[in-house]
Amino acid sequence: xxxxxxxxxxxxxxxxxxxxxxxxxxxxxxxxxxxxxxxxxxxxxxxxxxxxxxxxxxxxxxxxxxxxxxxxxxxxxxxxxxxxxxxxxxxxxxxxxxxxxxxxxxxxxxxxxxxxxxxxxxxxxxxxxxxxxxxxxxxxxxxxxxxxxxxxxxxxxxxxxxxxxxxxxxxxxxxxxxxxxxxxxxxxxxxxxxxxxxxxxxxxxxxxxxxxxxxxxxxxxxxxxxxxxxxxxxxxxxxxxxxxxxxxxxxxxxxxxxxxxxxxxxxxxxxxxxxxxxxxxxxxxxx
Amino acid sequence: xxxxxxxxxxxxxxxxxxxxxxxxxxxxxxxxxxxxxxxxxxxxxxxxxxxxxxxxxxxxxxxxxxxxxxxxxxxxxxxxxxxxxxxxxxxxxxxxxxxxxxxxxxxxxxxxxxxxxxxxxxxxxxxxxxxxxxxxxxxxxxxxxxxxxxxxxxxxxxxxxxxxxxxxxxxxxxxxxxxxxxxxxxxxxxxxxxxxxxxxxxxxxxxxxxxxxxxxxxxxxxxxxxxxxxxxxxxxxxxxxxxxxxxxxxxxxxxxxxxxxxxxxxxxxxxxxxxxxxxxxxxxxxxxxxxxxxxxxxxxxxxxxxxxxxxxxxxxxxxxxxxxxxxxxxxxxxxxxxxxxxxxxxxxxxxxxxxxxxx
Amino acid sequence: xxxxxxxxxxxxxxxxxxxxxxxxxxxxxxxxxxxxxxxxxxxxxxxxxxxxxxxxxxxxxxxxxxxxxxxxxxxxxxxxxxxxxxxxxxxxxxxxxxxxxxxxxxxxxxxxxxxxxxxxxxxx
Numbered sequence: 156x157x158x159x160x161x162x163x164x165x166x167x168x169x170x171x172x173x174x175x176x177x178x179x180x181x182x183x184x185x186x187x188x189x190x191x192x193x194x195x196x197x198x199x200x201x202x203x204x205x206x207x208x209x210x211x212x213x214x215x216x217x218x219x220x221x222x223x224x225x226x227x228x229x230x231x232x233x234x235x236x237x238x239x240x241x242x243x244x245x246x247x248x249x250x251x252x253x254x255x256x257x258x259x260x261x262x263x264x265x266x267x268x269x270x271x272x273x274x275x276x277x278x279x280x281x282x283x284x285x286x287x288x289x290x291x292x293x294x295x296x297x298x299x300x301x302x303x304x305x306x307x308x309x310x311x312x313x314x315x316x317x318x319x320x321x322x323x324x325x326x327x328x329x330x331x332x333x334x335x336x337x338x339x340x341x342x343x344x345x346x347x348x349x350x351x352x353x354x355x356x357x358x359x360x361x362x363x364x365x366x367x368x369x370x371x372x373x374x375x376x377x378x379x380x381x382x383x384x385x386x387x388x389x390x391x392x393x394x395x396x397x398x399x400x401x402x403x404x405x406x407x408x409x410x411x412x413x414x415x416x417x418x419x420x421x422x423x424x425x426x427x428x429x430x431x432x433x434x435x436x437x438x439x440x441x442x
Numbered sequence: 443x444x445x446x447x448x449x450x451x452x453x454x455x456x457x458x459x460x461x462x463x464x465x466x467x468x469x470x471x472x473x474x475x476x477x478x479x480x481x482x483x484x485x486x487x488x489x490x491x492x493x494x495x496x497x498x499x500x501x502x503x504x505x506x507x508x509x510x511x512x513x514x515x516x517x518x519x520x521x522x523x524x525x526x527x528x529x530x531x532x533x534x535x536x537x538x539x540x541x542x543x544x545x546x547x548x549x550x551x552x553x554x555x556x557x558x559x560x561x562x563x564x565x566x567x568x569x570x571x572x573x574x575x576x577x578x579x580x581x582x583x584x585x586x587x588x589x590x591x592x593x594x595x596x597x598x599x600x601x602x603x604x605x606x607x608x609x610x611x612x613x614x615x616x617x618x619x620x621x622x623x624x625x626x627x628x629x630x631x632x633x634x635x636x637x638x639x640x641x642x643x644x645x646x647x648x649x650x651x652x653x654x655x656x657x658x659x660x661x662x663x664x665x666x667x668x669x670x671x672x673x674x675x676x677x678x679x680x681x682x683x684x685x686x687x688x689x690x691x692x693x694x695x696x697x698x699x700x701x702x703x704x705x706x707x708x709x710x711x712x713x714x715x716x717x718x719x720x721x722x723x724x725x726x727x728x729x730x731x732x733x734x735x736x737x738x739x740x741x742x743x744x745x746x747x748x749x750x751x752x753x754x755x756x757x758x759x760x761x762x763x764x765x766x767x768x769x770x771x772x773x774x775x776x777x778x779x780x781x782x783x784x785x786x787x788x789x790x791x792x793x794x795x796x797x798x799x800x801x
Numbered sequence: 802x803x804x805x806x807x808x809x810x811x812x813x814x815x816x817x818x819x820x821x822x823x824x825x826x827x828x829x830x831x832x833x834x835x836x837x838x839x840x841x842x843x844x845x846x847x848x849x850x851x852x853x854x855x856x857x858x859x860x861x862x863x864x865x866x867x868x869x870x871x872x873x874x875x876x877x878x879x880x881x882x883x884x885x886x887x888x889x890x891x892x893x894x895x896x897x898x899x900x901x902x903x904x905x906x907x908x909x910x911x912x913x914x915x916x917x918x919x920x921x922x923x924x925x
Contacts, residue, residue, distance in 0.1 A: 188568035265449045269471070269782065333562050334634050337783075408634040409562025411783045412471070481886070481904030489912055654830050654876035672803050735806055735846065735855065746832050746846065763832035771876035800904075 158302060162237035165372070166229060173368025174198045176375075180401055187405045202364055208357030213262045220258030221359050225366040227251030232373040238302030241289045248285075248373070251366070252278050255351065262354035270350025273337045276412050280419040281325045287427035291318040292380060294434055305383050312381040312392075317430030319381050321422050323396060326374055328415065331367075332404035335415050445470055449782070453482060457560055457786040460796040464789075468782055476777035476785075478770065480796065487801045491760035496522060496730060496751065497596050499760065506762060507798035508589050509552060510740045512545045515594040518760065520674060521736035521749040522596050526728065531721040532676075534598035539676035540608075540713045541585065541593055543706040548577040549741035550699045550706075553793045554629065557696065560786035561638040569625055576618050580611055598723025605717070612714045619707050626700045639693035643776040643788035646690055655772040656765045657743020658702070659792050662695030664688040669739035680712050692784075695791045702741075729755050740765055742793045766792070767799040805852035808844070813858045813867060816845075820870045823847040823854065833880035835888045837913055841865055843884075860890065862913060871896035879903075887912040 178195035185192025194200075212218055231247035234240065252274065259271040289299065295314060296303040304311075312319050328335040337350070352363055375393055382389035449466040452458035465477040487506060491499050504515035516538050523530065551574035558566035578588045584603045585591040593599050603611075629635055645655065650663035660667055661684060668684035670677045685701045687694035730751030738745050743765030750759040769792040776788050811819050823830075831846040831853065845856040860867065869892050871878045881892045882903035889910030901909070908914075 184564075188565045189572060190568060265447050268447065269449070269468075272470075333564070336562060405565040406632075407563065408558070408566075408632070408638050409783075410634055410637055411781065414637060479899075479902070481902075481906070484904040484906055486906075486911065651829055652875065654874070674803070735853065737804070737853070744831075748832075748834055748844070750836055758838065759834075759836040761832075761834040761836075763834070767879060768832070768876070770879055 158236070158238035162233045165232055165236040169232060169369050169372040170365055173371045174202065176371055176397070177368060183398070183401050184405060187401070198364070198368075202361050205361035205364065206358050210358045211356050212359065213264075213354050217258050217261050217355070218359060218362075220254045220261060221355070221362045221366075223254035224251050224258060225362050225369070227254060228366040228369045228373070232369050232376075235301055235373055235376055238300060238305070241292060241299045241301055241304070242286075244301070244373075245282075245285050245289055248370070249278060249282065251370075255363070255366075259351040259354065264354050266349070266353040267351055270353060273412055274351050276416060277328050277335070277337060280416045281328055283420060284321045284325045284423040284427050287423055287431055288318050288322045288377070291315045291427070291431050291434065294431075294438060301380070304380055308384055310382065310384050310388075314434055315381060315430055317426035319378075321427040321430075322377065322381075323400070324422050324426075325419055326378070327400060327403060328419065329374055330371065330400060332400055334403075334407040334410040336409055337412050337415060446474070451785065451789075458789060458794075460794055461800060462794065462796040464777075464785075466777075466782070466785060471782040473777055473780050473782060473785060476774055478774060480770075480800065482800070483797065484800050488760055488762065491757045493756070495755050496757050497726070497755075499757070500595055501592065503760070503762070504590055504592065504594070506764070506801050507795055509549045509795060510545055510742065510798065511589060512541050512591040512594065513738060513740045513745070514762065515591070516542060516675070517736055517738045517745055517747040517762070518749070519594050519596045520738065521734050521747040522730050522751070522757075524734040524736060525730040525732045525749055525751050526596075526726070528597055528724065528726065530598055531724060532718040533602070533720045534722045535675045536713050536717050537599045537601075537603065537722060538594060539680070540603075540710060540717075541581070541591055542675070543710045543713070544577060544581055545591070546706045546741045547703050548574050548581070549793075550703045551577065553699060553741075553790070554625070554696075557787065557790045560790045561635070563635065566625065566628055566635075573618060573622055573625065576614070580614060583607070584611070595723065597726040598721070600723075602722045605719075608714050608717060612711065615707060615710060619704070622703065626703070629696060629700055636693065638784075638787055639696055640689075640691060642692040642784045643695075643780060643791055644690050645772055645776050647688075649775055650690075650772055653771040653775060654768045655743075655792075656768045657740070657793075658695050658698040659743065659769050659772055661686050662698045662791075663690045667744070669737045669744040672737055674736070674738060676713055676716075679716065680709055682709065692787055692791045699793075729753055730757065742766055742795060742798075743769065762801055764795070764798045764801065766795045769794070770799070804848070806855065807852065808855045808857050810857045813860055816856070816858060817868055817870065817873070819856055820845065820873050823849075823856075824873050828854070830874040830877055833877060833884065835884050835890065835912070837862070837888065841888060841890065841913070843867075843890075845870075864891070865889065866891040866893065868893050869895040886910070889913045 177198040181197060182192045182195055227247050228251045231244045235244045256271045256274050259267040292304050293299055296307050352360060355363055378393045378396055379389050382392045447468050449468055451464040451466050453461045453463055461482040463479045466473050467475040487502055490502055494502060500515050500519055503518035504511045506514045551570050555567045555570035558570060581591060582588050585593040585601060593601050645663050647663045647665055650660050651665055664686055666684040666686045668682060670682040685698050685705060687697050731753035733750040736747040745765055746763040748761035749757060752758050773792050780788055826849055828847040828849040831848050833845050836842040841860040841862055843858050843860060847854050867890055869881055875896060878895055878897040881895050882899045884890045885892050886901055886904045
């Protein structure tokens, strides 16, 4: 399958898949909490309802920033699924995050301001590990191109266990799950209400949701890369790791940003960089 | 660097849907000062006593609070009974104790859920409330109400519970207690929970005492004070050892409450064992004349009822000093210098029941 | 075992001295409340190991005034603001003074107003 076809499929199908995953996530979470939970299609009902609502904005630029957030999320994902440059994907993702922060900071609410600050801190916590992951994935195929990484005929996760662990760790941040749902959480029960998304409503919030679904699929794609040598392993492994994220979400309290930054950098330094250095010398030695 | 923001906290806030407003002056994420304002829903219930018959007023007293409702009704009755010199039949005393301890358990379980929600542990929240539901079912079976029990009256109780029913409840409580361990273990041992509770909201023993803290807030700071030691109702036969933790932080207050739940189960067991047979109420003649301060232990701490009668069917004064009212000065002390993410946790560790404070 | 209680009547001018005595004895402030009779009857309750003491003092219903005890017991600010708002007692120098905004009530000093049932016999 050519890269561009899968990119188009991504643009069309990612919202559907992302929404479904969100629905299943909610159902599973509910079951873990011994609730019945909403129907699996609830995220879609929510999305359509949000779109139908009146567009109330608190700032002229807010919608522009949010569009940027969505667009760059799609750009990052499209590049990834087209088999493009992994580094570019990571930076496009970071750029989309900046747009979200700008959107939140353009409102005057102290909740969204603090949420925006925390989002920046979270990005700061994530970025080192993401870059290390990109470097790790580079080492075997000697290319940052996703299509070359996919073509590697070796189980990458065996070469990169530390990096996979580090990546999974920060994915909890990216997926906005406990213990790292600091800047915004799926439930508005935190001290800054819903943090970064407090001031978005109606269609604007729908855009944020949609972008989050695109992001989820991209993140799952990144996990898939580590098992890509065999799709029969990769698909269950990706699903399994996502389920593990849900489990972690349900067995942890929300931690503070200090703890988040310290621990994610520590893991990036020890598991991520350690793995990278060891692998580098192993490859140099000709294993 | 001075980057001061004011974060409004409550009453329109998902973490604190209580009629209190806190202006949190924060510098980055550190709270410099918390400025409270209350009084949004002052109901003037204390004044209503001049209009209502003193027996009818039991129902008003019970509606002071929606969680510790039974003990409010019981406290009012107890104060009036003391003024009138009424001695209750023992079964009434035991039944009141039974309901009072049930309401303590359900209140503490509610609190556990809320604090779990405050630190973002949704699963714990849901499961705490699920267990609480079983307790409420027992309350419903025995009194007919879930929130407002309506079971206390001056001179006894309005309902009796058959001994067979009590035996059955004893068995149900045993299974509930076993289930509860799974949840309290998480509070005691889970790493992320400890991260959010330990060392947070320190209130030294001296401060707690000086500022007039009561209940688990005071006991969490190492001061053994439990109004149940006054020996009212069935507590005159049942020894209550105040539960004390000495860490002075949110974790200590949490542990006090958790251990109190088990203590309450134990008290209920003893109550059920020793439940005397006989009448549950006596006829009340005459009107109260005189005054009395009754002191009881609510889930949130010591509560004080003052009743002053004048020999007519209307009382001169009914005064209730709810535990939350006494715990607000310590709360402000704890909030100074804490981190923003800890604010909900600290506010919840006094178990605020602002509606209760706004009689 | 029930804690013994006693009510001690004091003059309103002695308030600060008596409260200071309680503080020095290491007692805890339990509550402060007022009752509207022919005069305002205030009770300051303190609790120590030996028992509960209620300091009782009387104030005129018209323009009552008292010094604040918040310099001795800081926690008293809530009670004092409450008394100011509900009974119209002018309490001087409260450390945290809400100046009548503690309770958002529609009329000033509602608890000091006449009896709710006018026909009721007033106690002698």
